[in-house]
Amino acid sequence: MNENPLPSIIPEKDWKKIQRMLSKRSLWMIHFCTGCGAMEMPPTMTSRYDMERFGIIPMATPRQADLLLVTGYVAVKTLKRIVRVYEQMQDPKYVISFGSCPINGGLYWDSYNTIKRLDKYIPVDIYIAGCMPRPEAIMDGFLKLMKDIDEGRADGWLRYRKYYDKYKANQMRVFRRWDE
């Protein structure tokens, strides 16, 4: 799992630190563009804010990615895909949710088809509030996440593993069938 390649040379604590440092500095993200938040990604990527300087680059598939961006409201149908993508990512993996919709339903609070709290279904490491959050806020979120990783606080993937059954139960409560 998390073994140290050279246990005799590198102490286990340092190895963990190295690992966290590496993860922090090289966040490859897959952005799941569900809502209006996707609009805010291009300025964040391009020359104005340039998130690549922190080593954050967009990736095409969850297999390669460490960071899942959920950029807006999550319909039930979309949630299914989000869960799948999340489960296809390799540990350690992190989730950032954008805007108020994944936090509390936001604009779609009384929709019959939209979930209100993403956290119930997959573990979210960072929420960026706002409707929509500006690129500055997004950058700030990224930095916060990096800090959290460095301090070992971004442990959503551990939570998901630990409470897998509960997460699954929550998910199944909104999905009628898993294979639709």
Added chain:
Amino acid sequence: MIDWINVLIQAGVTALYLFLAIVIGLLFLGIGRKVTARIHNRVGPPVYQNFIDVGKLLAKKTNIRHNWIFDFAPLFGLAGVLLTLAYLPMGGYRLLSGEGDLILLLYVMVIPALGFALGAGASSNPNAGVGVMRALTLMLSYEMPFLLVLLSIMILYNTASLDVLLSKQMHFAWAIAMLPLSALAADMALQGMMMEKPFDIPLAPHEIASGPMVEFGGKYLGMLMLYSAGSVIVETTLFVDLFLGGGVVLDPATYGILAYVVNYLVWFLLIFVVWLIALFINAVFPRFRIEQAFKFYWKWPTIIAAIGLVQAYIMSAFLGVMP
């Protein structure tokens, strides 16, 4: 009786060169990102970013695999690219290039690609299949001019051995001076060989989810990054060895160890230049479709390379230019 100590020293030096090549390759990838970012008016990541990326990927906690054929990709990819590097003279050091020639090199270069393609195919993701199809089609496209170029060089210098080619270029003239058109065609082919824009069709992250790599993550992707770092060096060095005399400016026979150091530096400079050219084109171009790439390669670079071939043929067969 084989001189075992000499062989061991050779092997050690070769290993060092291979290690350095991979390191330089990763550095180049980082430089590439930085340069591209600067062209895009961005800051860009630090040049050492790719070391971090590889480290992170190799240190990932979970890795998934599909089946045993899937494992061919990183294994053959990395082993093959190291083997290829071993057959390329780098900075005037011949490595194994005395034991095999250009044709061998051409085929050894296929091993990593084939291994990669096998692993990608085994992921049973349709995107991977499409990606490999594009990669192979692209290969058929750029090999046409590139083989003509190789042939012109082999005919003009009357050798298929890179080792001999380097010494002939050192004593006579760099091939870029003799065959400028072929060099042009080769550089065009190089763009496709390195899969830089406008020929990054096989990867095409936005169309086919990075194609063959779609299912690779963790250590698999890490090893594939090492492979792509190695192939950057393979491709640039191939161009430098073919046309720029491999960067050999001092004859090791007279200058000894100094020559190796100087040649290594010159070689580094030259591959850097070649890499930069590729990067500049990469940074400003959109992507071709695969048919367009095929048509392009079998049209202009091939015509240029054919003219170069005719030139080499005339020089060698009729004018008696004998380097």
Added chain:
Amino acid sequence: MIAVHPVLLIAIPLFFAFLLPLIGLFSKKVLKYVVTGTIALNTIIALLVFREALNSPIFDILGGFKPPLGIVLMVGPLGGFIALIINMAGLIISIYGMEMKKEPLVKYYMLSLLLLMGANGMVLTGDLFNLFVFLEVTSIASYGLAAYNKDLKGFEGALKYVILGSIGSTFVLIGIALIYSQLRTLNMLDIATRLNEMDPYVKIVAFTSLFLGFGVEAEMFPLNTWVPETYDGAPHSVSAMFASMSAKAGIFALARVIFTIFAFTNYLWFVVIMGVLTVFFGEIIAYAQRDIKRMLAYSSIGQMGMILMGLGIGTTMAVEGAFFQMFSHAMAKALLFIAAGYMIYATQTEKMSEMKGIGRNPLIGIPLLIGILSILGMPPFIGFYGKFYILMGGFSEGYYAIIALFLAASLVEVAYYARFIKIAFEGGGKRYPSPKATVYIPLLLFAVIIVIFGVYPKPIFEILSHVTTFLTGGV
């Protein structure tokens, strides 16, 4: 001292032919056994005669007059060989003939015995006029047999045969008359020795007449126009007889006209050209056929053209090849006609396209394949040697272009036989009745002969070594 009189070969069939109606009065069932027994007897005699003739040519004088005045039977090794082939083929075909149901059976058996007798006579006789007589006997028996089915096709074929055959016979008669008018002799050897006494113009007219007359029987282009329809209309066993008996007798007569009587060496190239034209048109038109028997008939024309070519090339090798080809063609084509007979019987149609899967029964399929491969000239079947020797003889004379044309025509032959095999061995056909013993025994006998002499052709080549004397005007 002659142990066996060659005349028996003629007399026995003649005797039994006219005995048959009498036997038929008592029992119709016994007829077929009588016929087969007769031909078997004849075959044995032919074998004895042939063994005799291998040592020295037999001259059997009839009627008490000495040659050149009297009638003489002249049996050389080659004549004996051809007679043996004819009788052997006749025997095996007569086994198939036992199956014959259609009345009047007596006439059928009678005519087939007469055909055998005529063919034997044509081969054995040493007398030009007798040759004509036997030609007429053969022809008339053939006319009768050709129309035996009593249907429109049979009548039409027979009618055409009658017209062309009688014109041909007339030409033969004219040729004989011309020779007789000049030389006052009809004995072949006598004519050959005294040929120079003839007026050259008369000689050429005589030769042309004989060449043309026998050409009709030997299926030479363009005199072979009767062949397809007659073969098509006749009963299957009769087609086999035509291909393996009367055609062989005709071509042997032609060979004797060319070599024994006239020894026209400067005319030979024309024979080669006629031969290659015969092959060419025969094979090409065979390709365009849809009916199996017509295809086989045209293929037969092609094969006869090949023999003619071999004779025309005129070197020892080529003529050996030609004689070998007579043998192989007699065997293979009789086999194919019998097989075709079964197929038509089993499928109730002559259309090849409706014979799907007919060859999948090994009793039919294997002999069929052997026969076709032999006709195509594949080693180690007998068809190979004849073709190869004719070709090599042609090459040694430098007939490159003609051989190229011939090979092109052979390719067409391959094409239509392969087309037929394709249909015959295709899956998914109906279930066909399995062949009776009277069908597969002759087929297997022919196949065995084809294979045995294909693998071990030495005896045949020893016989054919007598070709040298034949070429120089000997018997």
Added chain:
Amino acid sequence: MEINLLWGVFGIFVLLPLAGSILSYLGKKFAIYIGIIFALIPTIMLYPFYAQNISELINIGVNINLVFDTTTWFFMLMIDTVAFASFLFAISCVKKKPEGFASLMLLSLAGANGVLMSRDFLSLYIFWEMMSWSAYLLILRSSGEYARRYLLFGILSAYFIIMGIGIFYYYTGSFLFSDSAGIPLMGWFWILFFLVVGFAVKMAVVPLHVWAPYAYSSEPSFVSFFSGGLSKLGTFGILMGMYGIAGLSILQGFGTFRDVSLFGYPFALLGAFTAFIGTILAIFQDDLRKLLAYSSIGQLGYVMVGLGLGTPLAVSGALFHAFNHAFFKSLLFLGAGAVIYRTGKYKISEMGGLGYRMPFTFLFVLFAIFALAGIPITSGFISKWMLYEAAIEKKFVIIAPLMLIASVGAFLYSFRILYGVFLGQLDKPYENIKEAPLPMLVAMGILMLPLLIFSIFPGWILEWIDDIMKSTGVGTIDYNTYSYYSSIGGANMLVLWIAFMLVFIVAMLIFLMKKARKVDQYDNYLAGESPPYVQLHAAHNFYKPLRDTWAPLLKYSIDRAYEKLSRFFVEGFEEIKKIYTENPQDYAAYLGIAFLLFLFIGWWLL
């Protein structure tokens, strides 16, 4: 003593299979096993007969000459081994009338061995035709149409050969190869032209290749023998014709271009075009067997190049390539056969993922494909290398690029096989498919071994080839146990292997540092979709973009040209048929015209 030895050799390699042919036909149910025994004995007996040199003139009316030397041995080695492997394979897959299969296979094996032993045209032709028609009947077992096409071209080849033989006979009056003195140059030209073209049909060189895709679509266990073994007889024939009978000095007498005979050069060019066209057409096939057939055409084009160029390096490269091709192509056909046997399908787009269920078959096929594509860890590379260097060192600027680009094309179609059949998504119907039966695997394993061994020790095989080179007087090649050289380069396979092993260990170390979790094939990134079952194997019309770009050229087809030609001829035949009007009056008129014609000719001749 000598004659006894010869009869011993002839008995073992020709008569024994012939006897086996009859025996196995009688053997009915056990036919295949009898066939295996009779194919195995010649294969094993090759070992004691290595480096024997037996030659005997026999008079059977004409002189014939039967010889057993290194050339014979070398070709027998591949043909007999391939035949044995094919028989082994047939145990499990030939269920329909096995006696016919076994006896015909042995017959064609006997014919092939006979061709290899004969050094005169008569026996050569007899054995050649024997081999040819037994192959025809074997194809007939699966399809009459395919058999028809094969037979037409087989006979065409035989007729070309017979033209060559005839002209040879015209000049020498003998069938012996050794009696070739005193033929003028023009005669040599036609003899060699007809012989080479005739034998080239068997090698399926391009304008004469159209039979191959069909013939190679019949029973896999036979096709592997056919493509791997029998097509090498074409190579043997051309080698014998150009270098055995005529010899280098006569070839050079036609004029030379860079030390290469002007007679051989066009054939080399034809070979290069064959390699190119065969490869391009192979890329676009969807039928597995047709793909392999076109690939076979392309690969034999390389052999043709080597035989045409005629330098020692080229000819030995051609022989080596023929050897490799015998093994890898029969291995591929057997692999295809195993897959077809298990799935019942033969379209690549209908398979997929079988490599996970048939791992050994996959590995064997993979290795064969390495050899086909010329990956240096197989011996397939060495022969290609020799052919390239032979063309490059003589500076042939048309042949060399065509060969090289064709070999790049080979990667395309070989990946098509690998991906389409063995990789990708395992479809539902094949979920429970089993590995190929043991005899099939053993057969494939036998065929794989030489490819592996000779890649490490190319010197062993080059020694045999060098013997052949010496006996035909082409020259010598420069090699030692592990390496081989041309005038412009060389390669050492031992170094390559050691280096490959070392770097592979390095890669392995990095790879093994962490464990990986295995996931299901449906756990796959499809943009978040993960339906339980969808057929998502991207193998249908795989190279569509390439096909689109080639479309303007692909619309010209040699196949269709032949069909047009044949239609033209058949229509012509129908016209000619009208001569036979079925009207007796016309017929009588013909008679009269013929009489007049004959008469005129007669008068004229007087």
